[in-house]
Amino acid sequence: MPLDTLAARSRNLALFERYGALLTKHQQEVLDLSLKSDWSLAEIAGHKRTSRAAVHDIVKRSVAALEEFERRLGLLAEAGRRRRKVALLEKELASVKRRLVALETA
Numbered sequence: 863m864p865l866d867t868l869a870a871r872s873r874n875l876a877l878f879e880r881y882g883a884l885l886t887k888h889q890q891e892v893l894d895l896s897l898k899s900d901w902s903l904a905e906i907a908g909h910k911r912t913s914r915a916a917v918h919d920i921v922k923r924s925v926a927a928l929e930e931f932e933r934r935l936g937l938l939a940e941a942g943r944r945r946r947k948v949a950l951l952e953k954e955l956a957s958v959k960r961r962l963v964a965l966e967t968a
Contacts, residue, residue, distance in 0.1 A: 871897065873938075877928035880937050889924040896921055 875897045882890055895901040895909065896917075903921070907914045932938050 874925055874928065876938055877925070877932055880941075881928050881931040881935075884931055885924055885927060889920060889927070892917060892920045893924050 874893075878893050878897050882893065885893070892906060892910070895906045896903075901909070903914045903917045907917045910917065
């Protein structure tokens with residue numbers, strides 16, 4: 863799987879975990895099979911007794927809805943900002959601890 867496809871899949875999964883509850887039950891089921899269980903469109907179509915094209919359309923529209931939720935609410939972006947801030951604070955704390963140890967041993 864190409865990295866861009868893997869990155870897109872990871873983003874879609876993160877969006878689904880954040881906003882999946884806002885989708886219809888049917889959309890949730892199809893995306894769960896597609897993103898979490900890694901079923902092919904044909905497998906989902908057989909399971910849902912519909913066409914592959916219909917499943918493709920549901921996945922495409924559902925992912926577009928998830929992207930729109932993110933555009934409006936920004937929860938995924940905010941979580942990323944918080945992770946980066948926490949990492950920076952942890953790095954600064956480690957630096958302070960090293961300096962403190964150096965002062966105590968001097």
